[in-house]
Amino acid sequence: MVVTLSDSRHFGATAGAMHSTAAGPVSHAFSPYTDNGGSIMAVAGADFCVIAGDTRQSEGYNIQTRYKPKVFRLTDRATLATNGFAADAEALVNRIQQRLEWYRHAHGGSMPLHAIARMISTILYSKRFFPYYVYNILGGLDEQGKGAVYSFDPVGSYEREFCRAAGSAQSLLQPFLDSQIMFKNQIPTPERPIPEPGTMTLPDVLRIVMDSFTSATERHIEVGDGLEMFVVRLPGSKTGAAAVDLGAHGAVEALGGEDPQKDDACMVIRRELKKD
Numbered sequence: 001m002v003v004t005l006s007d008s009r010h011f012g013a014t015a016g017a018m019h020s021t022a023a024g025p026v027s028h029a030f031s032p033y034t035d036n037g038g039s040i041m042a043v044a045g046a047d048f049c050v051i052a053g054d055t056r057q058s059e060g061y062n063i064q065t066r067y068k069p070k071v072f073r074l075t076d077r078a079t080l081a082t083n084g085f086a087a088d089a090e091a092l093v094n095r096i097q098q099r100l101e102w103y104r105h106a107h108g109g110s111m112p113l114h115a116i117a118r119m120i121s122t123i124l125y126s127k128r129f130f131p132y133y134v135y136n137i138l139g140g141l142d143e144q145g146k147g148a149v150y151s152f153d154p155v156g157s158y159e160r161e162f163c164r165a166a167g168s169a170q171s172l173l174q175p176f177l178d179s180q181i182m183f184k185n186q187i188p189t190p191e192r193p194i195p196e197p198g199t200m201t202l203p204d205v206l207r208i209v210m211d212s213f214t215s216a217t218e219r220h221i222e223v224g225d226g227l228e229m230f231v232v233r234l235p236g237s238k239t240g241a242a243a244v245d246l247g248a249h250g251a252v253e254a255l256g257g258e259d260p261q262k263d264d265a266c267m268v269i270r271r272e273l274k275k276d
Contacts, residue, residue: 033085033133034059037222039167040070040081041212042139043181043205044147044198048233048241051079051139052209053167054217054273055226057086066225066275073256074100075110076265077141079230080120083167084134084154092132095123101258110259113140117150117158125156135166140232147198147232162197169216169223176215180208202231202241206249210271217273227271230254235264 040053053070056063071081072093080096082089099119103111111119117138124132136152151164163181165173178184181197188194200208209229217224231251233241242264251267 033088035084035133035168036064036068036086037168038068038070038083039165039169039173039213039216039220039223040083040135040137041163041165041173041177041209042081042137042149042151043163043177043200043209044139044149044161045202045205045241046147046199047141047145047237048202048205048231049079049139049141049147049149050202050205050209050229050231051081051137052213052227052229053081053083054213054223055228056222056224058222061221063225069228071228071230071268072097073230073254073266073268074116075140075257075259076262077110077232078113078116079139079232079254079266081137081139081166082134083136085132088132089134092123092134092136096120097256097258099123104259113138113142113148113150116140117160120150120152121156121158123156124152124154128155131155137164137166139230141234145234165212167223169220172216172219173212176212177208181205202233202244206231206269213273224273225275227273229269229271231267231269233265233267235262 037058038054038056042051051071055067055069057065057068070083071079073079100111131154133154138150140148142148149161149164150158151161152158163177165177183194186194213227231246235242246267249269251269254266254268
């Protein structure tokens, strides 16, 4: 049998195809998401709300930056904490801030907290087939001036709570909040009755939040570097959270948002955490 050049090429290609088939299929995977670590937390009080997050952005064992804020002021009564995929978090925050600006121009005022919560849920659900890979906690004051916390999953389900933690160290932070804020599984005594959730003072909540992140930093490599604690309250009163001198804690005015800011309404306290 005489094999021509074209036949030999065809035979070689066929043999190569058979060889690659015998070696098994080669799979290629691509994920548009990643987890950039960090943790967030919010605690509601009688007339205030504290929303906090660390500033470390990482991917696995690699620290990408030591200062990436996770908490954003929306209005004087609303602050949003986001955690998960950093790029999706930025896109979501920009979209929310744009919607709030449209609302202010159309209605001549800021959107109330419960309406912001519903709007965020609608935005997240509209992206349910290719969702924003972020877990969100909205904290602030409702229309009665009471502290409120709304927690969200990536596709828009949400509920109002007294406290919530999310992120890499959620398994460390949430049980601590359940014990110290919600007083779960505690037995009252005549000398020490169990307080009602949501009745703690602002200095006590700030101490608990600081202790929570300090402990989480010791145990989790994706949490650390810095801590930002946003305090939302009604200024001007001589009682309650408004009477607490946050300047003594090193607080400064929180920037961001599109509405006119009131002095002392939304403050931020920054602390250093471990950097290793």
